[in-house]
Amino acid sequence: MLLKGKTIVITGSGRGIGKSVAIACAKEGANVGLTARTLDELNEVKDEIINLGTGVRVSVKTSDVTKYEEIENAFKVFHEDLGEINGVIANAGYSRMWNSHEFDSNKFSEIMTINVSGVFFAFKAAYPYLKKDDKNNKSRFIITGSAAYTSPMPKLAAYTASKFAVVGLQNALALEYKKENINFNMVLPTQVDTRMLRGRKAGDGNKPPNVLNAQELNDYYLFLLSDKANKTDNALIFTNDFGEIRNLLSKAPPVKRENWEVFKPYLEENAPKIYSNVRKLGKLVEFIINTIE
Numbered sequence: 001m002l003l004k005g006k007t008i009v010i011t012g013s014g015r016g017i018g019k020s021v022a023i024a025c026a027k028e029g030a031n032v033g034l035t036a037r038t039l040d041e042l043n044e045v046k047d048e049i050i051n052l053g054t055g056v057r058v059s060v061k062t063s064d065v066t067k068y069e070e071i072e073n074a075f076k077v078f079h080e081d082l083g084e085i086n087g088v089i090a091n092a093g094y095s096r097m098w099n100s101h102e103f104d105s106n107k108f109s110e111i112m113t114i115n116v117s118g119v120f121f122a123f124k125a126a127y128p129y130l131k132k133d134d135k136n137n138k139s140r141f142i143i144t145g146s147a148a149y150t151s152p153m154p155k156l157a158a159y160t161a162s163k164f165a166v167v168g169l170q171n172a173l174a175l176e177y178k179k180e181n182i183n184f185n186m187v188l189p190t191q192v193d194t195r196m197l198r199g200r201k202a203g204d205g206n207k208p209p210n211v212l213n214a215q216e217l218n219d220y221y222l223f224l225l226s227d228k229a230n231k232t233d234n235a236l237i238f239t240n241d242f243g244e245i246r247n248l249l250s251k252a253p254p255v256k257r258e259n260w261e262v263f264k265p266y267l268e269e270n271a272p273k274i275y276s277n278v279r280k281l282g283k284l285v286e287f288i289i290n291t292i293e
């Protein structure tokens with residue numbers, strides 16, 4: 001089991017990407033802390049995890065990431081229930097699509113507060129309880145970003161601005177806390193079949209083919225939380241790049257997909273742009289190669 005004995009807290013874990021990752025972490029042996037605003041959804045995730053029968057511990061505490069006292073209290077409860085924290089996934093997020101010149105000003109602030117301040121508040125609240133000063137077993141702070149960073153979209157100005165901002169936040173935190181052996185990384189998905197993208201139609205089985213299932217993201221988070229990523233810091237994992245890599249791996253001759261070392265020149269030759277994006281993420285490519293086989 002990849003995360004046996006570790007404690008991982010996931011914000012926005014009542015549904016969507018956060019729920020999927022929380023269940024994946026529990027399957028890999030992690031104790032998990034779940035938080036969002038809707039208690040019923042969190043309890044459903046808790047029940048699913050308990051029913052896995054892996055024996056992991058689950059702590060549930062509602063919080064609104066925009067209210068510092070609430071998220072601070074949630075981390076206090078997670079620490080009391082689960083002990084020292086090895087990893088946090090700052091995943092809670094919100095979006096609204098509208099013409100920018102007509103966009104409600106308060107909505108703009110709300111999106112920025114959830115998607116940017118909420119990530120900062122989660123870090124600040126987690127900090128006292130994060131494992132520190134162990135260079136062989138660094139703690140992890142992972143942000144769910146978005147492919148809107150680098151590929152902005154019209155009518156999503158607030159969301160796009162917020163997802164650019166969290167990249168800056170990560171860069172600054174990674175520099176500041178390097179000496180305490182806390183790694184910061186981001187997963188930047190394209191479109192995912194969740195309520196944020198498809199409203200109540202999420203999960204109805206009719207998603208467009210280019211839209212990912214939330215479960216397709218699990219590997220990126222699991223890798224970043226695992227011992228394999230002890231030296232991965234300040235990385236941006238674009239799910240699109242890894243989708244292309246999976247495609248290429250499915251077509252590559254077996255001898256070219258045995259491991260990263262042999263796949264690397266094949267990737268460079270066949271997809272030079274993707275190679276240049278991921279060339280420092282060889283351990284993740286290797287991880288994907290091993291999960292495919």
Ligand SMILES: NC(=O)c1ccc[n+]([C@@H]2O[C@H](COP(=O)([O-])OP(=O)(O)OC[C@H]3O[C@@H](n4cnc5c(N)ncnc54)[C@H](OP(=O)(O)O)[C@@H]3O)[C@@H](O)[C@H]2O)c1
Binds near residue numbers: 011091147189
């Ligand atoms: N779906 C996509 O296409 C897509 C693409 C790229 C990136 N992302 C990112 O993925 C992350 C997860 O989104 P999702 O797609 O899984 O959406 P989702 O299904 O709507 O889930 C969002 C989660 O965040 C929680 N949340 C929202 N506002 C909150 C607040 N103020 N305080 C605490 N929790 C809050 C929600 O629970 P409550 O409402 O109960 O609080 C829910 O558990 C977001 O950061 C999003 O920007 C999504």
